[in-house]
Amino acid sequence: MEVDDLTEEQSNALSRFREFTHIDSVETCRQYLAAHDWDVERAIETALISNSDLPLNTNDDNDDDDDDHRITTDQIPSAPPMPEAIPNQYIPQRPVSNTLANDHSTQNPILRILHIPLSFLYAFYRQIEPFIPWPVIHFFTSFLRSLFFGGRTVDPITEITDYCTYFDNQYGTRHPAFYRGTLSQALRDAQREVRLVFIYLHEKNSPLCDRFSREVLCEDALRSTIGDNLLWSASRDTQEGAQVSRLLHTNSFPCFCIIAHRGSQQTVQLKLDRYTDADEFLAEVINGVQHADQTLQFNRERQNSRNSRDRLLEEQNAAYLDSVRADEEKAKQRLQEENERRKLEEDQQRLQEEQQRKLQEFVDFRNRIKQAFPDEPSSTEPDIIQVSIRLPASEPIRRCFRRTDPAKLLFEFAWTNSNVPDQFELLWGYPRKRYQYEQIGDKLISDVMTGKTETCYLEQIDEENN
Numbered sequence: 319m320e321v322d323d324l325t326e327e328q329s330n331a332l333s334r335f336r337e338f339t340h341i342d343s344v345e346t347c348r349q350y351l352a353a354h355d356w357d358v359e360r361a362i363e364t365a366l367i368s369n370s371d372l373p374l375n376t377n378d379d380n381d382d383d384d385d386d387h388r389i390t391t392d393q394i395p396s397a398p399p400m401p402e403a404i405p406n407q408y409i410p411q412r413p414v415s416n417t418l419a420n421d422h423s424t425q426n427p428i429l430r431i432l433h434i435p436l437s438f439l440y441a442f443y444r445q446i447e448p449f450i451p452w453p454v455i456h457f458f459t460s461f462l463r464s465l466f467f468g469g470r471t472v473d474p475i476t477e478i479t480d481y482c483t484y485f486d487n488q489y490g491t492r493h494p495a496f497y498r499g500t501l502s503q504a505l506r507d508a509q510r511e512v513r514l515v516f517i518y519l520h521e522k523n524s525p526l527c528d529r530f531s532r533e534v535l536c537e538d539a540l541r542s543t544i545g546d547n548l549l550w551s552a553s554r555d556t557q558e559g560a561q562v563s564r565l566l567h568t569n570s571f572p573c574f575c576i577i578a579h580r581g582s583q584q585t586v587q588l589k590l591d592r593y594t595d596a597d598e599f600l601a602e603v604i605n606g607v608q609h610a611d612q613t614l615q616f617n618r619e620r621q622n623s624r625n626s627r628d629r630l631l632e633e634q635n636a637a638y639l640d641s642v643r644a645d646e647e648k649a650k651q652r653l654q655e656e657n658e659r660r661k662l663e664e665d666q667q668r669l670q671e672e673q674q675r676k677l678q679e680f681v682d683f684r685n686r687i688k689q690a691f692p693d694e695p696s697s698t699e700p701d702i703i704q705v706s707i708r709l710p711a712s713e714p715i716r717r718c719f720r721r722t723d724p725a726k727l728l729f730e731f732a733w734t735n736s737n738v739p740d741q742f743e744l745l746w747g748y749p750r751k752r753y754q755y756e757q758i759g760d761k762l763i764s765d766v767m768t769g770k771t772e773t774c775y776l777e778q779i780d781e782e783n784n
Contacts, residue, residue, distance in 0.1 A: 331358045339365045359444075363437055474500050477556040485520070485531070485551070493536045497550045501562055504550045509579045512617045514547040514587075514610055519563055521554045521571035526593050530572040533596040543603055574599075576606045578613040581620065585613065680740040687730045695720050703767055705731075707744070707774045712737040721764035728763070729755040732776060741779040746772055754779075 324332065328351070335347050335358055354360040475498070482496050494516075497504045501517070508515045518535065521527050534540055552559035554571065562568075566575060568591055576588040588606030593599055694717055695702050701721050705728060708714040715735055719727060732738045743754045746767070753766065 328356055331356050334358050335361055335365075338362050341365065359437075359440065363433065363440060366436065366440070472557065474556070474558050478552060478558060481520075481551070481553050481556060481559075484553075489531045489536050492538075492541075493531070494541045494544045494549045497548045499550075500558055501550055501552075504548050505577065505579075505584060508548050508577075509582075509617075512579075512614060512621055514607070514614065515577040516544055516547060516549045517562065517566075517573075517575040517577060518549065518551040519554060519559055519566075519568055519571060519573040520551060524571055527572045530574075530593045530599075534593075534599055537596070539600055540603070543600065543607060574603070576603070576610055578610045579617055580613050581617075587613065676740075684733050688734050691730060691734060692723075692727075694718055703763060703769070704771045705767070705774060706772070707732050707776055709735070709737055709776055710778065719763050721762065721767075723763050725753070725758050725761045725763050725766050726755060728774065729758075738776065739778045742776050743779055745775040745777065750775075 331351055332344070332347055335341075335351055336344075339347070339350075339362060341347050341350075350361040350365055351358070354364065478496075478498055478500070482498060485493070485496070497507075499507075501515075504515050507513075520531070552562065554560060554563055563573070566573065566586070566589065570591045572593055573589070573591040575586055575590070578585055578587050587610040588603065590599065590602060697718060699720070702718050703721055704716065704718050706714050706716045707728070712735075715732070717731055719731075728744060729742075732742070732744070733740075743752050745752050758766070
């Protein structure tokens with residue numbers, strides 16, 4: 319019922335009254351408060367003393383019908399308030415009194431006697447309520463209840479499986495397949511897959527539930543109506559069934575509901591807790607499915623839009639990652655090229671330094687040879703040999719040697735000339751023989767030359783082939 323005509327103070331008083339008395343009817347609460355000039359404490363005292371509600375106005379039936387068909391959000395966190403009740407839906411009403419609430423406390427003498435202590439207790443409770451550690455009390459009461467009265471905890475999935483087995487044995491397997499999981503799991507799957515959730519609450523040993531199961535649930539018409547949507551069912555005597563029954567405010571069985579998601583919210587599109595005729599029931603279910611198709615279409619469009627955004631985001635992320643990888647590859651290639659260039663420069667620098675070192679060593683070696691080279695013997699000395707060394711690009715050089723001189727003097731004599739390279743070999747004799755400075759060893763000139771005059775040919779040795 320609408321409360322827009324109330325002031326803020328009256329709305330707060332109404333909320334406090336409903337929270338403490340747990341009376342669902344808004345109109346009943348308003349009548350209690352109005353009868354006590356909106357004094358919350360007096361109205362609560364009267365409600366606690368009275369065993370019946372205030373008389374309802376002519377529109378109260380519709381309000382109770384709306385309240386009985388609202389789904390709370392305690393069990394389903396994302397569930398919004400239930401839509402308006404189905405027309406012509408039978409809701410059993412509780413008989414109410416035709417006397418005002420304040421008459422009970424004024425006309426009944428016993429109630430007048432109890433009024434003072436009850437008022438005192440209520441006032442005392444209101445004073446200490448903020449200081450009561452309710453979580454601690456609930457914890458200890460739950461612990462004591464589980465310790466002394468708690469039995470074996472039953473797995474809800476096991477209960478659902480046992481119920482499905484019972485239903486198959488009782489009515490056969492022609493019915494639409496039941497979702498074998500909890501209702502919260504079915505709701506999550508339906509939201510992810512954009513499907514409806516059909517809920518059937520069964521009560522064993524109920525003639526109406528037996529008729530409904532045989533005449534409707536096990537017929538092809540309902541199976542084609544449900545299609546690829548989810549059908550969740552449970553018995554009233556199971557934990558899940560009792561919880562869902564309280565959630566849907568189910569007062570009679572069989573109870574059949576259709577739940578659809580609109581965004582992240584769960585909305586009951588249809589609730590039927592009466593059964594008279596199969597054709598009438600199927601007609602109402604078909605109308606509910608057609609009405610829920612709009613919500614499904616909204617969800618599909620929203621999912622498609624979300625998928626498009628996700629794909630676009632993935633493509634953008636992939637392009638960004640490709641760009642990052644390309645930049646990393648380029649940076650890596652530049653670094654590699656820089657390392658190779660630096661290594662090449664270092665190798666060239668090292669080679670140049672090595673060449674400079676070798677050149678300097680050869681210069682020092684040539685200077686030492688020039689300083690330590692023996693004098694040339696005279697032509698009148700006996701047992702001498704005249705040697706002529708022909709250079710590749712210069713005039714030949716000549717000198718006399720004693721036959722007892724080391725053969726290495728031939729090479730050292732050549733190095734005294736500035737036109738001779740640092741590495742070379744000499745060839746003489748027939749057939750030609752090649753001699754190198756390091757290979758000739760300690761041989762004497764007489765060991766390698768027999769004539770009085772000899773001609774040697776000097777050939778440069780490449781450093782790479784040496």
